[in-house]
Amino acid sequence: MLNRIFIQNFALIDQLEINLQRGLQVITGETGAGKSIILGALRLIMGERADLKNFADLEAKSIVEAEFKISNNLQSFFIENDLDFDENSIIRREILPSGKSRAFVNDVPVTLDILQQLAEKLVDIHSQFETSNLFSEAYQFKIVDGLSENKNLIESYQNDFSQYQKLKKELEKFKNQLSEGNKESDYKQFLLEELQSANLENVNFELLQSQISLAENKGVISELLAEIFARTDQDEVGVFDSLYDIKNKLNKIAELSLQFSEINQRFEENYIELKDTLFQLQNEAENIETNHEDLLALQEQNDKINSLFLKHKVSEIEELIKIKDELSAEQNSFSDLETKISSLEKHIAELENSLEKQTKVLTKNRQQSIPLFKEKIESLLQQLGLEKAKVEVELTSIKDFVQFGKEKIQLLFQANSGFPLKPIQSAISGGERSRVMLAVKKIMAENSELPTLILDEIDTGVSGRIADEIGKVMQEMAENMQLIVITHLAQVAAKGNNNYKVKKSDIEGKTQTQIVSLNQEEKLTEIAQLLSGSKITDAAILQAKELMR
Numbered sequence: 001m002l003n004r005i006f007i008q009n010f011a012l013i014d015q016l017e018i019n020l021q022r023g024l025q026v027i028t029g030e031t032g033a034g035k036s037i038i039l040g041a042l043r044l045i046m047g048e049r050a051d052l053k054n055f056a057d058l059e060a061k062s063i064v065e066a067e068f069k070i071s072n073n074l075q076s077f078f079i080e081n082d083l084d085f086d087e088n089s090i091i092r093r094e095i096l097p098s099g100k101s102r103a104f105v106n107d108v109p110v111t112l113d114i115l116q117q118l119a120e121k122l123v124d125i126h127s128q129f130e131t132s133n134l135f136s137e138a139y140q141f142k143i144v145d146g147l148s149e150n151k152n153l154i155e156s157y158q159n160d161f162s163q164y165q166k167l168k169k170e171l172e173k174f175k176n177q178l179s180e181g182n183k184e185s186d187y188k189q190f191l192l193e194e195l196q197s198a199n200l201e202n203v204n205f206e207l208l209q210s211q212i213s214l215a216e217n218k219g220v221i222s223e224l225l226a227e228i229f230a231r232t233d234q235d236e237v238g239v240f241d242s243l244y245d246i247k248n249k250l251n252k253i254a255e256l257s258l259q260f261s262e263i264n265q266r267f268e269e270n271y272i273e274l275k276d277t278l279f280q281l282q283n284e285a286e287n288i289e290t291n292h293e294d295l296l297a298l299q300e301q302n303d304k305i306n307s308l309f310l311k312h313k314v315s316e317i318e319e320l321i322k323i324k325d326e327l328s329a330e331q332n333s334f335s336d337l338e339t340k341i342s343s344l345e346k347h348i349a350e351l352e353n354s355l356e357k358q359t360k361v362l363t364k365n366r367q368q369s370i371p372l373f374k375e376k377i378e379s380l381l382q383q384l385g386l387e388k389a390k391v392e393v394e395l396t397s398i399k400d401f402v403q404f405g406k407e408k409i410q411l412l413f414q415a416n417s418g419f420p421l422k423p424i425q426s427a428i429s430g431g432e433r434s435r436v437m438l439a440v441k442k443i444m445a446e447n448s449e450l451p452t453l454i455l456d457e458i459d460t461g462v463s464g465r466i467a468d469e470i471g472k473v474m475q476e477m478a479e480n481m482q483l484i485v486i487t488h489l490a491q492v493a494a495k496g497n498n499n500y501k502v503k504k505s506d507i508e509g510k511t512q513t514q515i516v517s518l519n520q521e522e523k524l525t526e527i528a529q530l531l532s533g534s535k536i537t538d539a540a541i542l543q544a545k546e547l548m549r
Contacts, residue, residue, distance in 0.1 A: 001020075001022060001068065001069045001451045001452055001482045002020050002066060002067075002068055002122075002123060002451075002452045002482060002484070003019065003020060003067045003068060003069055003088065004017065004018070004019050004020065004065075004066065004067040005017065005018050005020070005038070005041075005042065005064075005065075005066055006063070006064070006065040006066075007038065007041045007063070007064050007065075008062065008063040008064075009055060009057050009060050009061065009062045009063065010037065010040075010041045010055070010062050010064065011034070011037045011040070011041075011055075011513070012034050012037055012504065012511055012512055012513040013034065013037060013038075013041070013512065013513045014507070014510070014512050016038070016513065016514060016515055018500060018515050018517065019517075020482070020484065020498070021482075021497065021498045022482055022497070023478045023479075023482065023483070023497035023498070024474055024475055024477075024478035024483050024485065024495060024496050024497045024498075025482065025483065025484045025485070025496065025497065025498050025499075025500070026485050026487060026492060026493050026495075026496030026498070026499045026500070027484065027485065027486045027487075027499075027500045027501075027502060027515070028486075028487060028488070028493050028499065028500075028501055028502070028526055028530065029501055029502030029503055030503070031488075032504070033502045033503050033504050033513065034502050034503075034504060034513030035456075035486050035502045036456075037513055038502065038513075038515065039125060039127070039454070039456055039486070041064045042064070042066065042123075042125060042454070043125060044064045044093045044095070045064055045066045045091050045093055045115075045119055045123075046115075046116065046119040046120075046123070046125065047103070047112045047113070047115040047116030047119055050062075050093075050095040050099070050101050055095075055097070058097055059097055060097065061094050061095060061096045061097060062094070062095040063092065063093070063094050064092070064093045065090060065091070065092045065093075066090070066091050066092075067088060067089070067090050067091075068088070068089050068090075068091065068122050068123075068451075068452075069087060069088055069451075070085075070086070070087055070088075070089050070122070071449075071451070072087075073449070074118075074121060077117070077118065077121065081110070081114050081118075082108075083105050083106060083108050083110070083114075084105075084106045084107075084108060085106075086106055089105065089106055090104075090105075090106055090107075091103075091104070091105055091115065091118070091119070092104045092105075092107075093115075103115045105118060121449075121450070122450075122451060122452060123450070123451075123452040123453070123454065124450055124452070124453050124454065125454045125456065126437070126441065126453070126454065126455050126456065126458060127456040127457070127458075131433040131434060131436075131437045131458075133437075134411065134424055134425075134428075134433070134436065134437060134440065135424060135425040137404070137408065137409055138403070138404070140393070140409045140410075140411045141154075141404045141409055142444070143373065143411075143440055143443070143444060144366050144369060144370065144373060144393060144409065145362075145365075145366070145404075146443070146444050146447040146448060147369040147372055147373050147376075147443065147447055148362075148365035148366050148368070148369040149365065149369075149447075150362055150365050150366070153358060153361060153362060153365070154362065154404070156358065157355065157358045157359070157362065157405065158403065158404075160351055160354055160355055160358070161355060161401060161402075161403060163351060164348065164351045164352070164355060164401065167344055167347055167348050167351065168348060170344060171341065171344045171345065171348065174337055174340055174341050174344065175341060177337060178334065178337045178338065178341065188327055188330065191327055192324065192327040192328055194308070195308065195320060195323065195324035195327070196324065198304055198305060198308060198320070200305075200317055200320050200321050200324065201321065203301075203305065203317055205305060205317050212299060212302055225281065228278075228281065229278075229282065232278055240275065240278075243271055243274070244271075246267070247267060247268065247271050250263070250264045250267055251264060305317070305320075308320055352401075355401050356406075358405075359401070359405040359406045359407075362404075362405045363395065363397075363405060363406075363407060366393075366395060367395065370393045370395075373391075373393060373443065374391055374392065374393070376443050377391050377436075377439050377440065377443060378390065378391055380438075380439035380442060380443070380473065381435065381436065381439055383469050383472075383473065384435040384438065384439060384466060384469050384470060384473065385435065385462075385465070385466040385469065386415055386432060386435060386436075388415065388416050388417040389413070389414070389415050389432075389436075390413070390414050390417075390421060391411070391412065391413055392411075392412040392413075392421050393409065393410075393411055393412070394409070394410040394411075394412055395407050395408070395409055396408045396409075396410070410423055411423070411424045412424065412427070413427045413428055413436070414427055415427070415428070415429070415432055424436075430461065431461050431462070434458050434459060434460055434461060434462065435462065435466070435470070437458060438455075438458055438459070438470060438473060438474075439473075441453065441455070441458075441477070442473055442476070442477050445477050445480070445481055445483075446480070450481065451481060451482060452481065452482045452483075452484065453477070453481060453482070453483050453484070454484040454485075454486075455474075455483070455484070455485045455486070456486045457486055457487060457488065458485075459485075459487055459488075459489050459492055460488070462489070463489070467489045467490075467491040467492065468491040470489070470491070470492060471489070471491045471492040471494065471495040472495070474492060474495065475495050478497065488530065489530070490527045490528075490530035490531045490543075490544065490547060491547060493523075493526065493527050493530060494527050494544070494547035494548045496523070498517065499517075499518040499522075499523045499526065500515055500516065500517055500518060501515065501516055501518055501522075501526055502514070502515045503515075503516070523548070524541070524544050524545065524548060525544075527544035527547060527548065528540040528541045528543070528544040531543055531544060
């Protein structure tokens with residue numbers, strides 16, 4: 001039950017707070033006074049999108065707060081979403097001047113998705129502009145399933161159906177992947193084998209190119225080495241003989257003067273290093289032994305790797321290895337895909353079997369409840385002045401599973417006798433919509449655990465005896481739930497357990513919307529004003545007293 005509403009900085013509302021009670025709560029007020037503003041603020045609690053143009057003060061944040069008395073059967077929802085349960089729970093929505101929105105349940109921050117899920121279990125706001133819901137297949141199933149006691153079954157079915165759709169999409173994706181993969185599988189296998197045969201992990205590409213260059217230039221290298229050895233080893237005029245002579249003479253100088261000791265030591269070290277380098281060079285020269293077959297093998301390996309570079313548009317051995325590993329993993333994934341597809345097909349078949357069983361029960365329950373729905377709604381419509389109205393529900397089997405089973409629904413209607421029943425969207429007039437919707441809401445309320453229902457001018461377009469009957473229907477509805485009604489009908493206002501008036505006032509030169517609770521005398525005056533307009537007559541007062549009796 002909705003206990004309290006607090007609104008701050010929203011449209012014409014600077015600050016507003018109202019406490020509500022059980023039973024029929026009636027809100028009245030002149031057109032434009034701000035009744036729709038209060039509903040608009042409450043819709044923020046329902047998780048609807050915020051609009052900055054609704055700010056009264058663009059520099060301050062807007063706050064909407066609602067306190068609900070919550071039954072214990074919602075404890076599981078609070079536990080599942082890590083919320084603090086309290087029988088008197090507060091839902092708050094804040095919209096900052098920047099446009100950023102925040103939502104809280106008992107001071108715990110929540111997402112708008114969680115807020116919407118919770119609000120749907122607490123309150124239903126129905127506007128006169130939402131009677132087109134009658135035309136939607138989902139709403140028509142909701143009406144019939146409410147009477148069929150299909151609530152738990154339809155939840156189970158829709159959970160399975162959602163999983164079924166998800167798995168079918170996944171299966172289609174995997175099959176497409178396998179189909180596309182099979183088309184290229186042979187070519188990719190060829191690429192993989194080509195890369196594997198190159199033995200890339202054991203290739204040093206720089207060393208390979210060096211070996212090829214050595215083999216190709218063996219003659220030039222050997223000739224140059226021969227000249228080096230001739231210059232260094234030639235008797236008497238060779239470099240080493242000359243350096244050896246210098247070394248001996250420098251030794252004698254160092255013995256004669258310590259000033260040359262360091263230079264002598266450096267020359268000695270360089271002489272030894274140079275001699276060692278020459279010996280190593282001679283060893284390398286002896287190892288230059290490549291034949292034509294070796295050169296061809298090296299060139300073949302080099303050409304193969306360059307070809308792979310060109311084919312795969314890379315320039316490093318590491319990149320080729322990465323491509324090889326990816327191809328290998330991809331080829332292995334094909335067998336994994338086949339396993340996944342087989343598993344999915346099995347799971348889908350199990351779900352289809354479960355869905356088939358559930359749809360049969362859903363259909364059976366619906367068919368059993370349709371006569372009861374027909375009886376109830378036609379009785380209510382007679383009470384509301386549509387004495388000749390006839391209603392029928394048509395269920396049509398279909399081949400595939402859909403959101404509500406394996407059937408379609410069509411609500412048929414005719415207000416006058418002697419005419420065929422037609423789909424309600426083409427058979428109902430504007431003046432009949434509100435009465436049919438009220439009858440539907442009453443039937444749904446009888447089978448719903450929803451604690452609060454708000455009807456916004458659903459009685460528009462009726463008067464006289466029908467208005468009085470609408471008030472009686474609302475009274476009956478309010479016996480088992482909190483019913484908040486926004487109305488312009490005196491006949492409805494007179495039946496309120498509690499009455500409130502929305503009005504505009506000028507406060508410090510600024511128009512503001514306020515809502516006040518009416519005592520019995522104020523309620524009488526408000527009903528008389530609804531009857532006679534701005535000027536309240538004695539006759540209107542007498543009629544208002546009669547209505548209140």
